[in-house]
Amino acid sequence: MSLLSVSSILPPRRRLGTFSSCFQLLTHSSSPSIISVAHFRAQRNYDYSNPYFIPNSTHIPDSYLKLQRLLTQNKSGFKNLDNALSLFHKMLKMQPLPRDFHFCQLLTTLVKMKQYQVAFSLFREMCTLCIPVDIFTFSIAINCCCHSNRVDYAFSLLASTFKRGFVPDVVTYTTLIRGLLSQNKSQEARLFFANLIKFRQVQPDVVTFNTMIDGLCTTGHADMAFWLFTSMEKCDCEPDTVTYTAIINSLCKRGLVDDALNLHSEMMEKGILPDVRSYSPIIQVLCSLKRWEEVGLLLDQMIQVWEVGRRKAHNSDYE
Numbered sequence: 081m082s083l084l085s086v087s088s089i090l091p092p093r094r095r096l097g098t099f100s101s102c103f104q105l106l107t108h109s110s111s112p113s114i115i116s117v118a119h120f121r122a123q124r125n126y127d128y129s130n131p132y133f134i135p136n137s138t139h140i141p142d143s144y145l146k147l148q149r150l151l152t153q154n155k156s157g158f159k160n161l162d163n164a165l166s167l168f169h170k171m172l173k174m175q176p177l178p179r180d181f182h183f184c185q186l187l188t189t190l191v192k193m194k195q196y197q198v199a200f201s202l203f204r205e206m207c208t209l210c211i212p213v214d215i216f217t218f219s220i221a222i223n224c225c226c227h228s229n230r231v232d233y234a235f236s237l238l239a240s241t242f243k244r245g246f247v248p249d250v251v252t253y254t255t256l257i258r259g260l261l262s263q264n265k266s267q268e269a270r271l272f273f274a275n276l277i278k279f280r281q282v283q284p285d286v287v288t289f290n291t292m293i294d295g296l297c298t299t300g301h302a303d304m305a306f307w308l309f310t311s312m313e314k315c316d317c318e319p320d321t322v323t324y325t326a327i328i329n330s331l332c333k334r335g336l337v338d339d340a341l342n343l344h345s346e347m348m349e350k351g352i353l354p355d356v357r358s359y360s361p362i363i364q365v366l367c368s369l370k371r372w373e374e375v376g377l378l379l380d381q382m383i384q385v386w387e388v389g390r391r392k393a394h395n396s397d398y399e
Contacts, residue, residue: 226259
């Protein structure tokens with residue numbers, strides 16, 4: 081399997097020097113000029129390791145407690161976008177500034193609302209105002225770029241994390257792989273994934289493998305997906321229901337229902353419970369072949385598996 085260096089996958093160096101190319105992505109942006117940049121630079125010496133650091137103070141002001149309550153209450157999403165933007169601008173005016181953790185909470189909520197461009201716009205404003213950002217903030221911004229079909233900007237941000245001395249985690253890399261696959265760049269995704277392993281940038285987890293395998297199956301690279309599936313154990317990563325389901329579905333689409341049945345049996349032997357998405361493609365092909373006896377056996381097995389899963393869920397409620 082041929083490999084390229086990570087640098088060959090990233091955009092040219094001239095595009096990585098600043099955030100300017102990334103920022104052109106956005107149309108929803110508020111001007112930071114109403115608040116002095118010096119105001120934020122003056123606060124950079126504050127102790128951000130403490131979520132509520134207040135110089136010369138022994139108590140947490142009500143405004144910070146209220147902020148945390150608002151972020152917690154709306155962590156699944158604000159009723160409307162204006163409320164989120166209003167809270168962000170109130171946070172900018174707080175003295176001292178809230179910790180970067182709180183800004184991350186707000187950006188995460190915007191992502192849950194699928195307001196990717198708005199979240200990236202706020203990230204841009206934070207950088208412009210010299211508000212401290214960490215690898216988690218960058219990961220959110222990278223995710224927003226990928227969802228906005230600008231994976232090239234996402235790689236520019238990845239380069240910026242290296243320049244700042246941050247170490248991206250497996251979630252960040254998985255997001256980039258998913259972004260490449262979403263733009264039908266399966267070859268680039270495969271090469272990028274291979275380099276992560278070759279240069280030991282990160283230890284891929286089951287989510288990373290599942291992202292690659294599902295993407296390869298979807299784009300018609302089933303053989304490569306199966307090779308990756310068989311390579312998981314070499315990377316000390318055990319496949320799960322999602323992994324098996326992606327391969328089974330791909331085999332069924334190619335008419336290889338017997339291979340899919342064998343994989344299904346292997347899944348059961350390992351104690352990995354199939355779900356309805358694991359059964360559906362096999363049953364559909366068996367029905368088209370009029371192999372009714374096997375269809376009946378699988379339907380009976382589905383009921384048994386569902387009962388086992390129900391009991392496990394019930395028991396976990398009392399643990």
